[in-house]
Each structure stands twice: as structure tokens, then as C-alpha cells.
Amino acid sequence: MAEKVAILGAGKMGEALMSGLLRAGRAPADLLFSERHPDRTALLTERYGVRGEATASAAQTADTLLIAVKPQEMAALLDELAPVVTADTLVITIAAGIPTAFLESRLAEGTPVVRVMSNTPVFVDEAMSAIAAGAHATEEHLARTETLLSPVGKVIRVPESQLDAVTALSGSGPAYFFFLVEAMIDAGILLGLPRAIAAELIVQTAVGSAKMLSESGEHPVQLREAVTSPGGTTIAAIRELENHGVRAALLAALEAARDRSRELAAGQA
Numbered sequence: 001m002a003e004k005v006a007i008l009g010a011g012k013m014g015e016a017l018m019s020g021l022l023r024a025g026r027a028p029a030d031l032l033f034s035e036r037h038p039d040r041t042a043l044l045t046e047r048y049g050v051r052g053e054a055t056a057s058a059a060q061t062a063d064t065l066l067i068a069v070k071p072q073e074m075a076a077l078l079d080e081l082a083p084v085v086t087a088d089t090l091v092i093t094i095a096a097g098i099p100t101a102f103l104e105s106r107l108a109e110g111t112p113v114v115r116v117m118s119n120t121p122v123f124v125d126e127a128m129s130a131i132a133a134g135a136h137a138t139e140e141h142l143a144r145t146e147t148l149l150s151p152v153g154k155v156i157r158v159p160e161s162q163l164d165a166v167t168a169l170s171g172s173g174p175a176y177f178f179f180l181v182e183a184m185i186d187a188g189i190l191l192g193l194p195r196a197i198a199a200e201l202i203v204q205t206a207v208g209s210a211k212m213l214s215e216s217g218e219h220p221v222q223l224r225e226a227v228t229s230p231g232g233t234t235i236a237a238i239r240e241l242e243n244h245g246v247r248a249a250l251l252a253a254l255e256a257a258r259d260r261s262r263e264l265a266a267g268q269a
Helices: 012-023 038-048 055-061 071-081 100-104 120-124 139-152 160-171 173-190 195-216 220-227 233-243 246-265
Strands: 005-008 031-034 064-067 090-093 113-117 127-133 153-157
Touching (some): 005 012, 005 055, 012 038, 090 100, 090 139, 113 160, 127 139, 127 160, 173 195, 233 246
Parallel strands (some): 005 031, 005 064, 064 090, 090 113
């Protein structure tokens, strides 16, 4: 019998994971989802052919729960799940900052929990997902989690103690790249290029650069130095980035994101 997966919280990430599982060959009948808004439930059912149910009903039916609610909604969701989830159910959470111990303390004794930090490139099957085992999660549970997530990107295992750093680096990471691309497009306009041309130039440059990083096996410093000729245009630009403290600003930004992840875990809204 095929594993039945219930996605609890069908927002953007929940929907992206649902569509990814379907693209990977999961049958709609093997998936369920719960969503608070009836209009969205109807929309997703029509779009994907996956049945929407009440949270408790979906949880009772499924072998694996994939929790995709916002961190501030987690406590209320666990109150609904506690009476119906047994220790035979694998619980996977992608809620930022919420430790596995928080879920374990509110569910049946021995419930296996795996915590995941993914990111928005899940929409194009290029997510970076880091997974960490809770106290009762075994190798089998981690393998099942990898099987669920690998169709929508890469998956790595890390200790749970590192997940706040993962959140800062790759969970929030796409926003940093989008911010940089936005700024470079504005710079292109300042230099006299039409917006559409500046955007096409920068987006393709970003795609090509990412592919070089992924496939060349070279360190980013080596790739940067290959573009940086003595006395040339690139080194003049790099000097300005260093003079304006861009590297230090990135370090400070990632520390702030990590600290916010810890605040979320501590229940600070």
C-alpha cells in the first residue's frame, strides 16, 4: 500500500510541495491536505485533484504529516493533532524556528519528528532542504523525508543545533539574491540601460554564475579572481563593495536572521 501523506497548511510552500510530489509521480489519491480557507481548499482540489479535509481527519488517515503552517500557528495546530496522532505517524515540520522538542512534548510519546528548513526555489524543483532528526526519528524516518523532498531539490542532513544557521543562510537566502539582483538592475538603469535589458542581462548572469558555482567544483574566490583582471573594471567595483562594507553587512544580516529564528523558537512574535 502506498504511503499516504497529509500536508497540513496549504499556503505557498505547502502547495509547492504538493505539486512537486505530484510531478514526482505520487498519485493524487495518496495525498491529502488541510487548509483553513474553504475557497483555497476548493481551488487546490480543482487544480491538483487532491482531497482537502479537516486537519484531524487528514492526520488520522495519513502515514506521514508534513506540517507547513506559520510558526505562530503551530501551537494551535498541535492541540488539534494531539488526540489523533499516534507514535506510528512520521511528523515532518517545515515551520521556521520551531524545534522538534516542541512538537514531541505535545504529541504522543515516541512520535518521530523530523525538522526541515527548505526555501522558495521549491517552486522550480531547485530547493535546498536541510533536515534534522528529533529524539525519536530513526534512519528510516530520515530516508522517508529525503524521498519526499528530493523531487523538489537537494537535501542534506544536519544536526538540529545548526538549523537556525541554515534558516539564515539558505532558508532566507533567496531574498538576499533577489535583493542583489534588484539593486543591480537599478544600477543598470542608472548607467543608461532600459529596465528590460538590464533585467535580462543580470538574471542570465546570475543563472550562469550559479551554474558555474554548482558544476565547476571551484571555490568562489577562484571564480571571482578569474573575472578580476589587474587594474580592470571588476577590481574597481570590488574595491567599492569593500569600501562600503558589503561583506560586513552580509555577515550582520545573516546573524540577524539567525537570531530571529531563535526568537521564533522561544515564542517571541
